[in-house]
Amino acid sequence: MKAVKIRCTLNGRPVTVEAPPAARLLDVLRGPLGLTGTKEGCGEGECGSCTVLLDGAPVNACLVLVGQVEGRAVRTVEGLGDLADLSPLQEAFVKEGGSQCGICTPGFLVSAEALLAAIPQPGETDIREALAGNLCRCTGYQRIVEAVKVASKERASREPG
Amino acid sequence: MALIGRSVPRPDGLAKVTGRARYVDDVAEPGVLVGATLRSTVARGRLRGIVRDPSFDWSGLTVVTAENVPANVVALIEEDQPVLASDDVRHAGEPLALVAGEDALRVARALSHLRADIEPLPPVLTVADALQRTAQIYGSDNVFRTVRIAKGDAAAAIASCPVQLSGTYATPHQEHVYLEPQGVRASWDGNGGAHVLSSCQCPYYIHKGIKRTFGLTDERVDVTQAVTGGGFGGKEEYPTILALHALLLARASGRPVKMIYDRKEDIEATTKRHPSVVTVTSGCDRDGTLRAVSIRVILDGGAYVTLSPVVLSRGALHAAGAYRWEHVSIEAQAVATNTPPNGAFRGFGAPQTIWAIERHMDRIARTLRIDPLALRERNLLRVGDTTPTGQFLKESVGVARCVEEAKKASRWDEKRRVAAGAPPAGASGMFRLPPPGAVAARKARGVGASVYLHGAGFTGSGELAHRARVAVDLFSDAAGKPRFRIRGASTDIGQGTETVFRQIAAEALWVSMDRVDFTTPSTAHVPDSGPTVASRTVMIVGGVVEAAARALFALIEGDRQEKGGSFEDAARRLLGEHGSLTVEREYEPPPGHAWDDATYRGDAYPVYGWGCAIAEVEVDLDTFETTVLSLWSAHDVGKAIHPVNCKGQIEGGLLQAVGWALQENVVMREGRVVNARLTDYVIPTILDAPRFTTILVEDPYSRGPGGGAKGLGELPMDGGAPAVAAAVEHATGIVCDRLPLLPEELYALSKEVRR
Numbered sequence: 077m078k079a080v081k082i083r084c085t086l087n088g089r090p091v092t093v094e095a096p097p098a099a100r101l102l103d104v105l106r107g108p109l110g111l112t113g114t115k116e117g118c119g120e121g122e123c124g125s126c127t128v129l130l131d132g133a134p135v136n137a138c139l140v141l142v143g144q145v146e147g148r149a150v151r152t153v154e155g156l157g158d159l160a161d162l163s164p165l166q167e168a169f170v171k172e173g174g175s176q177c178g179i180c181t182p183g184f185l186v187s188a189e190a191l192l193a194a195i196p197q198p199g200e201t202d203i204r205e206a207l208a209g210n211l212c213r214c215t216g217y218q219r220i221v222e223a224v225k226v227a228s229k230e231r232a233s234r235e236p237g
Numbered sequence: 238m239a240l241i242g243r244s245v246p247r248p249d250g251l252a253k254v255t256g257r258a259r260y261v262d263d264v265a266e267p268g269v270l271v272g273a274t275l276r277s278t279v280a281r282g283r284l285r286g287i288v289r290d291p292s293f294d295w296s297g298l299t300v301v302t303a304e305n306v307p308a309n310v311v312a313l314i315e316e317d318q319p320v321l322a323s324d325d326v327r328h329a330g331e332p333l334a335l336v337a338g339e340d341a342l343r344v345a346r347a348l349s350h351l352r353a354d355i356e357p358l359p360p361v362l363t364v365a366d367a368l369q370r371t372a373q374i375y376g377s378d379n380v381f382r383t384v385r386i387a388k389g390d391a392a393a394a395i396a397s398c399p400v401q402l403s404g405t406y407a408t409p410h411q412e413h414v415y416l417e418p419q420g421v422r423a424s425w426d427g428n429g430g431a432h433v434l435s436s437c438q439c440p441y442y443i444h445k446g447i448k449r450t451f452g453l454t455d456e457r458v459d460v461t462q463a464v465t466g467g468g469f470g471g472k473e474e475y476p477t478i479l480a481l482h483a484l485l486l487a488r489a490s491g492r493p494v495k496m497i498y499d500r501k502e503d504i505e506a507t508t509k510r511h512p513s514v515v516t517v518t519s520g521c522d523r524d525g526t527l528r529a530v531s532i533r534v535i536l537d538g539g540a541y542v543t544l545s546p547v548v549l550s551r552g553a554l555h556a557a558g559a560y561r562w563e564h565v566s567i568e569a570q571a572v573a574t575n576t577p578p579n580g581a582f583r584g585f586g587a588p589q590t591i592w593a594i595e596r597h598m599d600r601i602a603r604t605l606r607i608d609p610l611a612l613r614e615r616n617l618l619r620v621g622d623t624t625p626t627g628q629f630l631k632e633s634v635g636v637a638r639c640v641e642e643a644k645k646a647s648r649w650d651e652k653r654r655v656a657a658g659a660p661p662a663g664a665s666g667m668f669r670l671p672p673p674g675a676v677a678a679r680k681a682r683g684v685g686a687s688v689y690l691h692g693a694g695f696t697g698s699g700e701l702a703h704r705a706r707v708a709v710d711l712f713s714d715a716a717g718k719p720r721f722r723i724r725g726a727s728t729d730i731g732q733g734t735e736t737v738f739r740q741i742a743a744e745a746l747w748v749s750m751d752r753v754d755f756t757t758p759s760t761a762h763v764p765d766s767g768p769t770v771a772s773r774t775v776m777i778v779g780g781v782v783e784a785a786a787r788a789l790f791a792l793i794e795g796d797r798q799e800k801g802g803s804f805e806d807a808a809r810r811l812l813g814e815h816g817s818l819t820v821e822r823e824y825e826p827p828p829g830h831a832w833d834d835a836t837y838r839g840d841a842y843p844v845y846g847w848g849c850a851i852a853e854v855e856v857d858l859d860t861f862e863t864t865v866l867s868l869w870s871a872h873d874v875g876k877a878i879h880p881v882n883c884k885g886q887i888e889g890g891l892l893q894a895v896g897w898a899l900q901e902n903v904v905m906r907e908g909r910v911v912n913a914r915l916t917d918y919v920i921p922t923i924l925d926a927p928r929f930t931t932i933l934v935e936d937p938y939s940r941g942p943g944g945g946a947k948g949l950g951e952l953p954m955d956g957g958a959p960a961v962a963a964a965v966e967h968a969t970g971i972v973c974d975r976l977p978l979l980p981e982e983l984y985a986l987s988k989e990v991r992r
Contacts, residue, residue: 112263113256115466117416118500122915125416153256162254170250173881176889177731178253179417179466185254207923211915213414213467214731216888217923218931219881 084145086111087155097143102126104142105152113153113182117211124210127183128152134190134209153182156189164230165189165223174223176214183210188224197228240740240750241943244881247736248755249729252464261420261436261463262497269422270299271341272486272496275334275351276506280360280575280908281374282326287334290350298347299490301335306485311478312449313442317375318541318578320450320481326355327374328540328577329909330506332478337486337494360575362908364514364537367572374540375573381538382546382571384553386837388625389564394529398520404600406517406593407975408958410903411510411896413582414920417466418503419475423483424493430457431484437476438468439768441726444760446477447484461759468730469893470581473770474544475507504913508580509903511536511548511571515556515593525607527616529564532556534590538571539578545571548579550696552586554841555955557625558594559636559690560616565625576908581770583890584954587691588897595687595959596974599966609963610649613688614640628840633947635873635936636847640688642871642932643849652684652853653967679858682866685963686851689955692842693948694773697832700843704823705778706764709742709785711793711808711818719808721746721789722754725766727778729755732950733882734774738782740878741942745786747804764821772846772948775878777824779942785822792818827940844938846947847873850891850956852927854964861980861987863965864925865895870956871932875947884931887953891929894957896921902977 077096084091086109095104105111105128117125119138126137129151130144157163165188168174175181184207191198191206198206203224204217212220252258275287287302289295303309303323310316322333333353338344361367367379375381395401422434431447440460447458460480465472479496487494498506513536520529534552538545553569584591602609618624620634644650694700707725714720723742729735735755743750756763766778797807811818832839850870856863868891877883900919904912912918937945958976966972970990971983 106263110265111256112259112265115260115417116262117418118915120500120914120916123416123500153254157255159251159255159257162251166254169254170246173244173247173885175247175250175253176733176885177415177417177465177467178249178258179260179415181253182256204923209922211414211416211920211922213416213469213893213920214889215885216890216892216929217926218888218929219885220923 082142082146084147085149087151095142097141099142100138101128101140101142101145102137105137111152111154115179115182117179124183124187125180127186127210129186129190132190132193134187153185156185164227164234165192168223168227168230172223172226173219174215180210180212184212184220191224192228192231196232198224240744241878242880244879245736245740245750247733248739249735258464260417260466261422261434264422264434266493269493269495270337270339270486270490271344272335272337272483272494273344273348274332274482275336275348275353277322277326277329277331277333277353277355279326279355279357280329280362282355282357284322284324284326284333285354285356288352288354290352293347293350295347298336298338298343299486300351301485301489305489306450307452308450310449311481312446313474313543314546315542318543320478328575330577332482335482335486337490360908362574362576364535364572364574367574374575379573380570381542381573382549384550384569384837386553386565386567386625388627391529391531391564391566394564395518395520395531398528399523400521400605402600402604403516403518404597404974406515406596408513408589408592409976410512410579411582411901412504412903412918413469413471415467415469415471418498418500419472419479419507420497421476421479421483422493422495423480423487425487430459433460433480433484434463435460435476435480436463436465436472438472438728438730438770440728440758440760441765442474442768443477443480446481450481451484459759459761462728462757465728465730469583470585470770471507472730473581473768475580500915501913504918505910506577508543508578510582511538511545511579511586511589513589515590517593517597519597519601521601523605525601525605525612525615527560527562530557530562531566534567534569536571536586536589537574537576537579539574539576541578543578543580545579547696548581548586551692552590554626554692554696555587555690556590556594558591558598559618559688559847561618561622562625567625576905583893584951585771587951588894588955588958591689591955592959592976595689596962599963608653610640610644610686617688624841626841627838633844633875633936633938634847635934636688636690638934638936639847639849639871639873642934643851643869646930646932647684647851647869649684649686649851681856681858681968682853683964683966683968684851684853685960685965685967686849687956687959687963688849690845690847691772691948691952691955692845694777694843695771697834697841700777700824701826703767705766705781706821706823707766707778707781707785708764708819708821709782709789711789711811713812719805719812720752720754721748722756723782724756724763725778725782726758726763727766727774728758728769730769732886733879734769736882737775737878738779741779741783742786744943745783746790772950772952775946776941776948779946780940781822781824783942785820788822789818789820792820843940844947846949846952848952848956850960852960852964854961854968856965856968861983863899863978865927865961867930868927869930870953871934872949872952873934873936874949875938875941876935876943876945877933878943878946880933883933883949886949887931888929890951890953891957892921892926894954895927895961898958898961898976899978902979
């Protein structure tokens with residue numbers, strides 16, 4: 077298929093990338109855009125390792141064609157925070173044991189980011205429902221739930237006023 | 238320093254939460270080819286040839302078959318498995334040929350234009366057929382190995398007991414589902430040296446395999462571990478054959494080659510947990526005092542030996558459970574079938590035999606009308622007892638405390654009483670044990686328990702044979718400041734090796750953790766501390782890390798005492814004199830450790846971890862779906878060096894066991910996995926996971942690092958499934974001795990509960 081130019085906002089910055097419109101968003105992110113934080117675990121939308129935010133909503137990048145993101149905003153794990161400026165969620169995942177092997181972590185962080193944007197002080201059920209599309213085989217999930225709780229408190233304390 | 242016992246933030250965590258951690262498929266490299274595998278679709282046959290479609294454009298593609306393999310064996314315990322099948326095809330999914338090219342799509346198309354010409358033969362698909370020798374597929378009897386353990390005279394003792402019970406218990410395959418599928422990058426240098434970057438647990442296994450297949454010396458092979466997205470045993474032995482495949486393609490093409498499995502190929506082709514059938518016959522007194530047990534274990538090994546003999550051995554050694562028996566007889570066999578080879582999976586044979594003995598303990602309790610935990614408590618192993626192999630337990634048997642703590646946390650006594658009321662309205666009298674009143678009528682709740690042990694470290698003489706080696710270096714950082722570095726082959730696959738090793742070394746060196754580096758395991762740079770398996774990393778290798786760091790500390794401190802100044806001054810002085818300083822240590826087995834492989838007598842393991850798990854379930858009486866609401870557990874870990882990591886291991890291991898108990902189900906037809914996708918091989922999500930209450934019990938092991946740490950990684954996997962099955966029994970009266978407890982299975986069994 078012929079490559080076309082696709083314009084979108086990626087982690088807050090406008091980008092233009094050339095790709096066949098039916099290429100998977102996942103492959104375009106990991107390939108030409110060089111953002112390998114988004115992982116492939118199953119390629120069929122079951123594991124959530126490739127979760128990214130599309131206009132703020134979590135989607136599986138393995139099921140999104142890159143043509144669909146034209147003119148829209150994509151946010152990946154790289155857009156959540158960086159080594160010198162971790163987001164509350166990133167910090168809490170490290171401290172609370174929410175990340176072990178780490179391959180599912182970017183997807184969880186992105187899903188949890190969408191949750192906290194919608195529900196700043198989520199209850200346990202909110203957290204579990206929001207993360208039900210992300211599989212983790214290492215933690216048993218409890219440390220992940222704890223991390224999201226800790227992060228939501230930290231976010232609240234960082235809010236001005 | 239007080240680093241031991243503190244849950245410090247894991248140092249590898251920063252890269253993981255920012256997306257910077259580079260797993261093998263994340264390494265961008267121009268010129269690297271994509272490799273793929275042609276596999277058998279039949280379970281057994283004779284390979285007559287690989288035929289290329291002449292109408293397909295093969296330009297720019299590299300094809301490799303068995304003829305291109307220098308020594309066509311995968312070096313493991315035995316050399317029965319070829320790198321690529323050349324004559325006999327022994328299982329569906331067996332690799333037959335390899336293709337590499339620049340473009341993944343063209344490589345995939347090329348695979349469909351390669352045809353394996355196979356003359357099919359009747360396969361042996363079940364252990365029953367294998368033992369009846371419907372066809373001869375391994376040796377003279379289709380048996381990979383037989384293990385026998387005897388203590389006293391079990392048959393005579395059982396015959397003399399007032400209560401004699403027998404039961405058969407079975408478990409299925411289990412797929413690891415590490416969320417990063419298997420992957421490797423391989424290349425050759427101008428000197429004929431092989432270079433491999435692998436998602437793996439055991440760089441030196443791959444090293445050994447490459448030396449054997451390509452006829453290379455040690456120093457011509459460099460295997461480096463990539464950041465690894467989970468293993469659970471699945472990346473113990475399998476990465477060797479994958480590395481060999483990629484190296485074959487790299488050699489034939491003259492280019493670096495990357496091979497990354499997709500999920501379907503990973504599930505279809507790689508190893509799984511051995512299915513088991515275990516028959517337990519016991520004799521005990523009317524008060525529940527255990528006397529004698531006779532156990533027969535059969536494991537389905539699949540088509541090649543891989544690690545089956547050692548999985549079998551560990552399974553047999555755990556088969557009598559955490560209990561005192563005066564008389565024991567165990568016979569265990571691993572059997573060949575024409576199914577994909579089974580291999581290492583967290584627990585390594587023990588979850589299968591613990592499942593059997595724990596369900597059997599519930600059978601005894603049911604028959605004698607004794608509380609299941611009271612029965613267990615009456616018979617727990619204690620310091621001073623001997624195991625079935627005659628091992629004298631001299632320390633660190635914290636099992637009684639585990640039971641006590643788990644019972645207390647779960648309010649066991651109260652919960653067992655609550656459920657013993659009248660049948661619920663609308664239950665049609667189907668169920669012997671009705672749910673408590675608080676729950677909607679069509680759902681039944683119950684609690685169940687299991688008690689278990691896990692031998693830490695290699696079985697028997699394994700640690701003596703391997704003699705783990707670790708180096709700790711003193712070197713100058715870029716600013717000339719003294720720094721330290723741990724070098725060993727033990728990999729961090731998520732369980733926290735880097736964190737805990739740095740804690741142990743920093744504590745021994747009296748420096749902060751950020752001054753101690755952990756070297757990425759690479760066979761060119763690290764001594765062989767052995768594979769990352771067998772719950773041995775912290776206890777065995779961590780002990781060697783501690784010994785090496787202490788020796789290095791003593792060197793520097795000695796210099797300080799002799800020549801004055803601070804520790805820092807002494808370190809600088811030594812660096813000035815020597816450039817850098819390395820202390821290497823190797824594992825020292827406990828004094829008096831004795832093991833006889835011929836008789837299976839002696840110290841099977843240096844020490845054991847212990848656990849008690851209590852599950853509370855809710856069973857829907859219309860759909861027979863089971864939900865695990867809560868899981869309380871207490872585990873004796875010796876010493877928790879990093880409590881959060883310990884809890885992460887326990888909760889993760891227990892959830893894998895819950896998945897195995899309730900939902901994970903590898904379906905095979907004609908020896909082929911037919912549900913090789915996460916859509917239909919279903920692992921627990923966050924909504925399936927129970928609330929965990931995780932208690933750490935510390936009964937220190939005198940030789941464990943950090944003040945007594947024992948192995949922990951596999952232990953929780955042993956206990957989850959029997960606790961869940963016992964809870965289902967308590968809730969519904971349905972006795973299920975075969976995993977998984979699928980709704981259809983429970984529905985079928987519920988008919989037997991009608992009265």
